Amino acid sequence: RKEVEQDPGPFNVPEGATVAFNCTYSNSASQSFFWYRQDCRKEPKLLMSVYSSGNEDGRFTAQLNRASQYISLLIRDSKLSDSATYLCVARGNAGNMLTFGGGTRLMVKP
Amino acid sequence: DGGITQSPKYLFRKEGQNVTLSCEQNLNHDAMYWYRQDPGQGLRLIYYSQIVNDFQKGDIAEGYSVSREKKESFPLTVTSAQKNPTAFYLCASGTRLTDTQYFGPGTRLTVL
Numbered sequence: 001r002k003e004v005e006q007d008p009g010p011f012n013v014p015e016g017a018t019v020a021f022n023c024t025y026s027n028s029a030s031q032s033f034f035w036y037r038q039d040c041r042k043e044p045k046l047l048m049s050v051y052s053s054g055n056e057d058g059r060f061t062a063q064l065n066r067a068s069q070y071i072s073l074l075i076r077d078s079k080l081s082d083s084a085t086y087l088c089v090a091r092g093n094a095g096n097m098l099t100f101g102g103g104t105r106l107m108v109k110p
Numbered sequence: 111d112g113g114i115t116q117s118p119k120y121l122f123r124k125e126g127q128n129v130t131l132s133c134e135q136n137l138n139h140d141a142m143y144w145y146r147q148d149p150g151q152g153l154r155l156i157y158y159s160q161i162v163n164d165f166q167k168g169d170i171a172e173g174y175s176v177s178r179e180k181k182e183s184f185p186l187t188v189t190s191a192q193k194n195p196t197a198f199y200l201c202a203s204g205t206r207l208t209d210t211q212y213f214g215p216g217t218r219l220t221v222l
Contacts (some may be wrong), residue, residue, distance in 0.1 A: 100152035
């Protein structure tokens, strides 16, 4: 079983739609979680950190459920520019190591 | 401009040759990391370094080597022992006290 699992997609949604991605992690000792965005053939860029209380940044909302060991990302009012691969990331408790999921590909269509 | 630079952006090498990928950062970060990404897959950790003159193996270190002689620089050598070297290589850096890692633009290595 992979340490961080994501549905690879692609998720094809129309502009303006709301879309949600889930990610599960297997290491219950994981301390921090993040969503990164990666455009085609580019480096990942930090989208947002995920806090236990949930956090929101504009159209993006991230949630953490420690009991069920999953993280979610909600994107409201999707834009064409949101088309990318979204990487779910968990950090363990040694050496600041990050474990990456395989990514979920989002395609927003006009 | 502060940031992480990697060079070259594209690299082609013949099978059996060693090749060194450059990674430089001017963010004053203590920690630096090398990842490999294969098509449709997540990033896998090759090596990391928390301080100068010290580095640790990641999950897939076989066939790779690194050095950390300066805080700003963390070059990765892909040796001929690496069986499938063609991949997208990403360097990252971060402070020791925070969680966030920032990535360079990557080097796409193709072995012919």
